[in-house]
């Protein structure tokens with residue numbers, strides 16, 4: 001469903017090469033939640049930007065539902081949903097108007113869009129907000145609207161960048177429900193987060209990134225066997241103190 005193959009991206013910063021992504025390969029299948037985890041500067045955002053077609057890779061490729069980002073960017077965009085903690089809303093539009101506007105951008109049939117907006121709003125408990133102007137929503141309410149917006153074109157692959165940042169306990173719980181719903185819908189999901197405790201509960205499989213390289217990959221059981229550690233936090237500390245493995 002999502003394939004990242006031998007991806008390389010190097011930035012030149014004041015004459016120095018920064019290897020943001022360095023021969024990175026991983027795959028995420030239907031119904032799987034993959035935690036792409038790493039410390040600050042590990043290359044997570046750069047990888048997401050390349051998958052989304054916002055940045056060009058130096059080498060390698062990313063493929064979404066059989067389409068390569070560099071070759072078929074429009075097909076890829078229509079098959080990707082992206083949710084980020086820093087997503088904004090259009091303050092003067094009502095929630096319903098905004099959802100339908102985004103559906104229209106993705107060429108979703110207006111009838112289908114209306115049904116989907118209602119259905120997803122029920123799931124994410126924002127039905128009562130549909131006719132409110134988006135600018136009047138609280139952070140948590142806005143986040144739920146953003147989650148619905150990410151699914152409005154029913155993409156098979158979802159990318160979630162720090163989805164729980166800035167949310168209270170209830171907001172975090174909502175994200176958990178949302179990800180369960182995505183799994184249930186059979187989406188391939190990538191989650192980037194610094195909340196390793198949450199990642200442990202949320203993800204089926206993990207890729208641990210450091211300096212653009214995948215240092216460990218597997219299910220929690222596989223990571224525990226490979227590292228001799230029970231929790232991601234300890235695995236991270238070991239990985240960072242060792243530098244390279």
Ligand SMILES: Nc1ncnc2c1ncn2[C@@H]1O[C@H](COP(=O)(O)OP(=O)(O)OP(=O)(O)O)[C@@H](O)[C@H]1O
Nearest residue numbers: 011013018020038039040041042043044045046047
């Ligand atoms: N546009 C850019 N120009 C130069 N260097 C960049 C650029 N974007 C990212 N980098 C560098 O690439 C490396 C990877 O950055 P990236 O943002 O992908 O990391 P990240 O894992 O998302 O980190 P964080 O968790 O802090 O968001 C860092 O060293 C960063 O400084």
